[in-house]
Amino acid sequence: MNIIIYTLVIFGIIYFLLRLFSNISSNKISKHLRKIIFIGSIILAVILAVGGKFLLSIPLTLLGLAIVKLKGLSIFQLIGLFRLIQTLRRSGRFSFHQNKNNKNSSTLSLEEAYKILNLDINKRVTKDDINKAYIKIQKRIHPDISPETARLSVIVNEAKETILKNIS
Known part of the structure; x- marks a missing residue:
C-alpha cells in the first residue's frame, strides 16, 4: 500500500516540475x-x-x-592557450616568473614562429593564412581581453612579423 502512495507522490512531483518547466523560457x-x-x-x-x-x-x-566562460574563454580556447604557452616555454621565450633581467630580446626562429601560429612549416602559406591564424590566437590572448596575456601577445606579433618577412 505504501508503494502506491509513494508512486503517486513521485508522479505528482514530476508532473508539477514538468509543468513548471514548460512555462519557463x-x-x-x-x-x-x-x-x-x-x-x-x-x-x-x-x-x-x-x-x-x-x-x-x-x-x-x-x-x-x-x-x-571566464573572460570570454571556452574550454577549447583554454586548451589552445595552454598549448601556445607550452610551445613558448619549451623555446625559452616565456616564463611565469617575470624577471627584469630576462628581456627575451632575441628574435624568433622561423620554426618557432610557425609553431606559435600553429601553421605547418612544410606547406606554402599565404598572407591570408597567416592573418587568419594570427587573428584566431589574438582573439584569445589580446591584452584588452586579459591584461595578463600582454607578453604572449607581443610574442605572437613577433611570430607574425617573422613569417611575413620570410614569405615576402
Whole structure:
C-alpha cells in the first residue's frame, strides 16, 4: 500500500516540475542549469582536491571555467592557450616568473614562429593564412581581453612579423 502512495507522490512531483518547466523560457533554464553545473563541478573539484586527487579535480575546474566562460574563454580556447604557452616555454621565450633581467630580446626562429601560429612549416602559406591564424590566437590572448596575456601577445606579433618577412 505504501508503494502506491509513494508512486503517486513521485508522479505528482514530476508532473508539477514538468509543468513548471514548460512555462519557463529556455534561456532561464539554460542559465540556471549552467549555474548548477558550475557550482556542482567546483564542489566536486574541491572534494577531490581535499582528498588528494588533484589530477581528477583539474578537468572539473576547467569545465567550471568553460561553463562560465571566464573572460570570454571556452574550454577549447583554454586548451589552445595552454598549448601556445607550452610551445613558448619549451623555446625559452616565456616564463611565469617575470624577471627584469630576462628581456627575451632575441628574435624568433622561423620554426618557432610557425609553431606559435600553429601553421605547418612544410606547406606554402599565404598572407591570408597567416592573418587568419594570427587573428584566431589574438582573439584569445589580446591584452584588452586579459591584461595578463600582454607578453604572449607581443610574442605572437613577433611570430607574425617573422613569417611575413620570410614569405615576402
